[in-house]
Amino acid sequence: MRVAGERVKRTRLIQTTQYVVAMEVEAVIPTDDTSEPCYEAETVQLLRQVREHAEHSDETWLRQHGKVYVAAEVA
Numbered sequence: 001m002r003v004a005g006e007r008v009k010r011t012r013l014i015q016t017t018q019y020v021v022a023m024e025v026e027a028v029i030p031t032d033d034t035s036e037p038c039y040e041a042e043t044v045q046l047l048r049q050v051r052e053h054a055e056h057s058d059e060t061w062l063r064q065h066g067k068v069y070v071a072a073e074v075a
Contacts, residue, residue, distance in 0.1 A: 003040055005030040010037065014047060014066075016054040023050065023066030 006029045014021045027037035
């Protein structure tokens with residue numbers, strides 16, 4: 001379901017112990033409450049998928065959806 005309002009781009013960082021994934025998503029500033037942007041259900045689902053793939057170290061999939069940063073081991 002589409003929320004009525006202004007659409008703005010936001011960069012979200014999804015962090016796990018091994019990865020940080022930066023991805024640009026669309027947020028909506030609803031016409032009924034302009035106090036802060038919110039995310040539609042599809043965007044929330046995508047963010048959950050990114051987290052799941054990061055937890056399973058699926059770098060190929062992650063790189064198709066955002067910029068991936070990998071934690072380095074300290075010697």
